Amino acid sequence: MKLTVIGGGSTYTPELVDGFARLRDQLPIDELWLVDPDPQRRELVGGVAQRMFAHAGHPGTVHVTDDVVAGVSDADAVMFQLRIGGQAARQQDETWPHEACCIGQETTGPGGFAKALRTVPVVLEYAELVRKHAKPDAWIVDFTNPVGIVTRALLEAGHRAVGLCNVAIGFQRRFAKEYGVAPDQVRLDHVGLNHLTWERGVHVTGADGSSRDVLDELLAADTGALDRMAESVHMPADLIRLQHAVPSYYLRYFYSHDVVLQEQLHEPTRAEAVMATERALLAKYADPSVVTKPVELEQRGGAYYSEAAIDVLSSILGxxxxxxxxNVQNGGTFPFLPDDHVIEVPARVTRQAITPLPVAPLAADMVGLVSHVAGYERLALDAAVHGGRDRVLRAMWAHPLVGQVDKAEQLTDLLLAANADHIPWARSEQVTWAR
Structure with a gap:
């Protein structure tokens, strides 16, 4: 089996490699190809990946290259984990929205929109190379944010693709720990859009094989579980009880926008923390004595990324x-959304198709927010594919965290000015962008 990682020079990659080494029986890889344009990262990440395989006694070989065609040729599956512009672009995404009194975040709000504009054209270019050179039935597994928009871009272009996020598997592990069971004994009623999701049921399978939904127990005030869950998602316990669902921590940007904004204005950015972590990680990767996943990788984010990736890859290929x-096409799962919109729900995985399972109707407040964000996502993808300031402005205005014309105008100019080096059409338009 040949597996290719586009963006293989990411400091995330040893997390993947660790999972591949530990779970080799589940996903037997003969060749792992890491594709990245950065020669230093290729050398350092590729080197530690090779040492990790050797140390674990993994029989597979690790190849590093900047040649996308060589990397994807005859691949059984290709993973995308790109960050166009690197952490420097992320730092901008997390700061320039503050000038318009809006949160700065790499996947949500104006910053997430900027990331989509930078990312979608590049992903579509690489996906065409996968279509041309990989095996005819090869799948693309996208971990590149914003996952919902990027996955819809791939599916709209006719690629065999699915989007992957680690929020659900993180919740699964958290609930498993709460109830003292193995993760595979927990099944979630997980619904929404990427980074806009709720857990509406937590089904735990006991030793006798029976399953029960423990959400009511979790929401009971006297168990302490509700307070622990509220702390983990950084939102009030009363909100969780009121919704009778556990929101992902990304909902905080919507439910507590002004509080988050004030925190951001007085704290270092996440990008700054990640850049410091990456420097430490790359130094570790350069050490020839390092043959296992460094502990510092836990600070990088992406918890359980390797398990999530291996689960979906082994399910598809097996x-x-x-x-x-x-993240899959809606196909009527949410009747209030178009069939081709991408949603994040439980889905059945086979080699030929990935099909969403039916879900219970969403509450009115969830329908409203999901519909609003989905409308923005469709406009954002249109802007990413076709370009033009007017398309960017319309999508910006449509985002529920913006919603005002004057603020959308300011944020559009800020976005285009900050991203002129990464959005080719923006450079060619004769527009003066105010900072």
């Missing part, structure tokens, strides 16, 4: 027909 939470 045609297992099991159920996982993934």
């Amino acid at each position: 045609d297992r027909g099991d159920v996982q939470v993934l």
Whole structure:
């Protein structure tokens, strides 16, 4: 089996490699190809990946290259984990929205929109190379944010693709720890859009094989579980009880926008923290004595990324027909959204298709927010594919965290000025962008 990682020079990659080494029986890889344009990262990340395989006794070989065609040729599956502009672009995404009194975040709000504009054209270019050179039935697994928009871009272009996020598997592990069971004994009623999701049911399978939904127990005030869950998602316990669902921590940007903004204005950015972590990680990767995943990688984010990736890859390539939470086309699952919109729900995975399972109707407040964000996502993808300031402005205005014409105008100019080096059409337009 040949597996290719586009963006293989990411400091995330040893997390993947660790999972591949530990779970080799689940996903037997013969060749792992890491594709990245950065020669230093290729050398350092590729080197530690090779040492990790050797140390674990993994029989597969690790190849590093900047040649995308060589990397994807005859691949069984290709993973995308790109960050166009690197952490420097992320730092901008997390700061310039503050000038318009809006949160700065790499996947949500104006900053996430900027990331989509930078990313979608590049992903579509690489996906065409996968279509041309990989095996005819090869799948693309996208971990590149914003996952919902990027996955819809791939599916709209006719690629065999699915989006992957680690929020659901993180919740699964958290609930498993709460109830003292193995993760595979927990099944979630996970619904929404990427980074806009709720857990509406937590089904725990006992030793006798019976399953029960423990959400009511979690929401009971006297168990302490509700307070622990509220602390983990940084939102009030009363909000969780009121919704009778556990929101992902990304909902905080919507439910507590002004509080988050004030925190951001007085604290270092996440990008700054990640850049410091990456420097430490790259120094570790350069050390020839490092043959296992460094502990510093836990600070990088992406918890359980390798397990989530291995689960979906082994399900696809092994045609297992099991159920996982993934980003897939709606296909009527949410009747209030177009069929081709991408949602994040439990889906059945086979080699030929990934199909969302039916879900119970969403509450009115969830329908409203999901519909609003989905409308923005469709406009954002249109802007990313076709370009033009007017398309950017319309999508910016449509975002529920913006919603005002004057603020959308200011944020559009800020976005285009900050990203002129990464959005080719923006450089060619004769527009003066105010900072």
